Amino acid sequence: MTSRHTTRPYQSYVYAYPHKTAYGDLSGHPGGRPVLSDLWAGESKDALSLYLHIPFCEVRCGFCNLFTRIGAPDELTTRYLDALDRQATAVREALGDGEPVRFAAAAFGGGTPTFLTAGELERLCDIAEKRMGADLRSVPLSVETSPSTATADRLAVLADRGTTRISIGVQSFIDAEARAAVRPQHRADVETALARIRDSRIPVLNIDLIYGIDGQTGRSWRTSLDAALQWRPEELYLYPLYVRPLTGLGRAGAAGAAAADAAWDEQRLRLYRAGRDHLLAHGYEQVSMRMFRRAEAPRTEGPDDYACQTDGMIGLGCGARSYTSKLHYSFDYAVEMREVRSIIDRYTATEDFSHAEVGRFTDGDEARRRHLLQSVLQAAGLRVAEYRERFGTDPAEDFPEELARFEARGWLDGGAAADGLLRLSPEGLAHSDALGPGLFSPAVRAAMAAYELK
Numbered sequence: 001m002t003s004r005h006t007t008r009p010y011q012s013y014v015y016a017y018p019h020k021t022a023y024g025d026l027s028g029h030p031g032g033r034p035v036l037s038d039l040w041a042g043e044s045k046d047a048l049s050l051y052l053h054i055p056f057c058e059v060r061c062g063f064c065n066l067f068t069r070i071g072a073p074d075e076l077t078t079r080y081l082d083a084l085d086r087q088a089t090a091v092r093e094a095l096g097d098g099e100p101v102r103f104a105a106a107a108f109g110g111g112t113p114t115f116l117t118a119g120e121l122e123r124l125c126d127i128a129e130k131r132m133g134a135d136l137r138s139v140p141l142s143v144e145t146s147p148s149t150a151t152a153d154r155l156a157v158l159a160d161r162g163t164t165r166i167s168i169g170v171q172s173f174i175d176a177e178a179r180a181a182v183r184p185q186h187r188a189d190v191e192t193a194l195a196r197i198r199d200s201r202i203p204v205l206n207i208d209l210i211y212g213i214d215g216q217t218g219r220s221w222r223t224s225l226d227a228a229l230q231w232r233p234e235e236l237y238l239y240p241l242y243v244r245p246l247t248g249l250g251r252a253g254a255a256g257a258a259a260a261d262a263a264w265d266e267q268r269l270r271l272y273r274a275g276r277d278h279l280l281a282h283g284y285e286q287v288s289m290r291m292f293r294r295a296e297a298p299r300t301e302g303p304d305d306y307a308c309q310t311d312g313m314i315g316l317g318c319g320a321r322s323y324t325s326k327l328h329y330s331f332d333y334a335v336e337m338r339e340v341r342s343i344i345d346r347y348t349a350t351e352d353f354s355h356a357e358v359g360r361f362t363d364g365d366e367a368r369r370r371h372l373l374q375s376v377l378q379a380a381g382l383r384v385a386e387y388r389e390r391f392g393t394d395p396a397e398d399f400p401e402e403l404a405r406f407e408a409r410g411w412l413d414g415g416a417a418a419d420g421l422l423r424l425s426p427e428g429l430a431h432s433d434a435l436g437p438g439l440f441s442p443a444v445r446a447a448m449a450a451y452e453l454k
Contacts, residue, residue, distance in 0.1 A: 007409065007434060009265055010240055014377065014436030017370045018444045020321065020333040021451035023358045033355040034327065036094035043312055043324050045095060047104040050134050052084065052124060053317030054108065055344055056115040058148055059184060067319035067333060068111040069340045077116060079348040080317075081123055087316050088131035090353035095314075103134040103314075107142040111319070114149035118157045125161040132314070137162035144169070147185055150193040155200040164298075165204035165235075166197055172213060172220075173227035180214045181241070187227075194231050203298055204234040211271035212241035212264065221271050225278050234297035237290045238275045240268045240433070272430060286379050289432035318347035322356075325367070329359030339454045366441060367391075368398050372422075373439050377432050381416055381423025395422055402439055411435055 012019075026033045055068045056077065072080070095101050106128060116124060128134045142165040143158055150168060158166065170190050172178050178185050197205055207228045211221055228236060276286065284292040293299075315322040321330040331347060334340050362370060368391055375382035387395055396403055403422075406412050411428030413421075428435060440448075 007431075008262075009269055009431045010242065010433050011437045013239075013242070013433055014373060016321065016328075017373045017436075017440070018328065018360050018362065018366070019448060020330060022444045022447040023328070023330065023333065023360050024447065025358055026329065026356050033357065034329075036091060036354055036356060037096065039324050039327060039329075039356060040095050040312075045099060045101045045312065047102060049313045050103045050106040050128060050132060051313060051315045051317075051320050052106075052108050052113075052128060053315065053320035054080075054110040054113040054116060054124070055317065055319045055340070056080075056110065057112045058115065058146070067335075067340060067343075069337060069344060072115070076344070076348070077120055080344070081116075081120060081127070083318075083348045083350060084124075084316055085127050085131060086351065087353040088127050091314060091316065092132050094354065101133060103132070103139055105140045105142075106134050106136060109142075109144050111144075112146050112149055113143055114145040114151075114154045114158075116154075118151075118153040121154055121157045122161075125157075127316070132316075140164045142167060145193075145197075147190045147193040150196055152196055152199070155196055155202070159200045159202050163202050165206060166200075166202045167206040167208065167235075167237075168193065168197065169208045170224075170228065171208060171210040171239075172216070173224040174216075174220050177213045177216055177220060177224075180216075181210065198231065205231065206235035206237060207231070207233045208237045208239060209275075210239045210241050211275060212268040216271070218271065218274055221274060222278065225275055229282055232294070234294050236279060236284065236292045238272065238279075238292065239290055240272065269430060276430075286429065288378050289429045318343055323362070326363045327356065327359050327361050329356035331357050333358075334454045336454055360444075360447070365398075366444070368393075368395075369439055369441055372399065373436055376422055376424060377436055379424070379429060381413070381421040384417075384420050384422055387422075399439070405438070406435060 053067075056072045057068050057070060059070060092101075108124065113124070114121070125136060129136055139162075141161075141163045143163050144167045145154075146169055150166075155166070171181055171183055173187050173190065175186055194205075194207075209224055209228060272289075276292075279292045280286065283295050285295050287293050312325070313321065313323045315330065318331045319333075321328060323329070332343050334343055360366075371387060371390065372382060372395055375387075382395065384394060387393075391398070403412070406428065407414075409427075409431075411425055411431055413423040413425045413428070416423035424432070424435070
């Protein structure tokens with residue numbers, strides 16, 4: 001693992017903390033695997049987030065290390081939805097009836113949720129509503145799709161069931177760049193899918209693009225940005241390319257030398273800055289290093305009282321994570337296709353979903369780190385008063401060395417303190433993938449380093 005003190009800008013995308021590679025088998029927990037009803041007994045349940053994971057794709061992109069498999073033979077999607085239904089029933093029972101359970105936001109991710117047929121998507125929505133009690137038409141509902149699966153019948157189901165945001169992974173509008181990323185697609189098919197999404201009248205369209213692809217230039221990057229802007233997406237995500245172990249690009253050795261090459265870092269930083277400035281000039285606001293929102297676009301994060309730093313998550317499906325205030329838990333994690341298939345098979349055969357399988361406790365210092373990470377990596381920054389109210393201390397007291405190091409590198413906005421904020425500078429946002437890992441605890445760092453890839 002990269003040293004925590006390195007200034008290399010692309011170390012790790014911190015979308016959640018701690019990462020699943022820091023999780024451990026919970027069977028050694030005193031009393032055995034924690035019972036879900038015990039875990040949730042003392043938790044606030046009035047602003048939960050619900051996530052349903054579908055671990056299937058038609059193809060697996062060369063850069064992808066998500067928990068997903070290619071195809072679903074022998075009625076596997078039916079067996080998977082059956083297991084998802086059993087899990088939802090068990091989890092909803094574990095949440096109890098003693099106090100109201102309210103979901104503030106919902107999402108279907110993967111994999112590719114729209115790998116499912118239109119009828120299967122109806123069943124997925126029924127599981128969320130009838131088993132879990134989520135009112136999908138009254139909360140933000142985000143769904144991921146792909147050019148090949150964004151069909152009119154699937155989109156019609158999603159629109160009818162209350163989807164407010166659809167996110168499509170395009171990555172590049174240049175066919176040669178898509179092939180270089182091991183993502184077989186043609187621009188004409190991408191454009192057709194985007195037209196269908198707009199016809200569906202789902203309010204928010206997000207387009208994912210990737211920079212740092214082999215052969216990509218400043219001019220071709222601008223071409224993809226402009227092609228995306230033609231659709232006036234409410235959101236755009238700009239992702240740096242990573243070459244990770246056990247992925248298609250990683251196995252092929254593609255960009256292997258570049259991954260250790262400072263020149264590749266400089267190329268990605270250059271393309272990031274060009275993309276950022278281009279979107280800002282076209283009326284978008286920066287929400288995080290990756291996320292840009294059109295200034296007048298509706299917000300999709302959830303109601304004002306929802307906060308991912310403090311509110312719980314219910315994850316259903318074998319690739320989903322759940323978290324309470326003290327424990328993050330999930331099923332086993334893998335990247336290699338054979339291992340992923342094995343975990344999915346075990347999941348579909350599971351009858352008892354009343355315990356947490358693998359996870360990591362996140363109270364004490366880890367809760368402070370998570371709150372800081374989840375807040376400061378957003379362009380709006382962390383409200384120091386909210387942190388102080390929750391923990392009784394200031395971030396500068398809890399993380400003096402880390403914050404001093406970030407300040408010395410010019411990654412903090414020196415004027416934000418007057419507004420009661422701890423906020424990153426533009427250069428700090430650009431280095432989010434170095435700053436985030438720099439806040440990992442020694443224990444989490446050691447657990448990730450000891451994790452055996454599979």
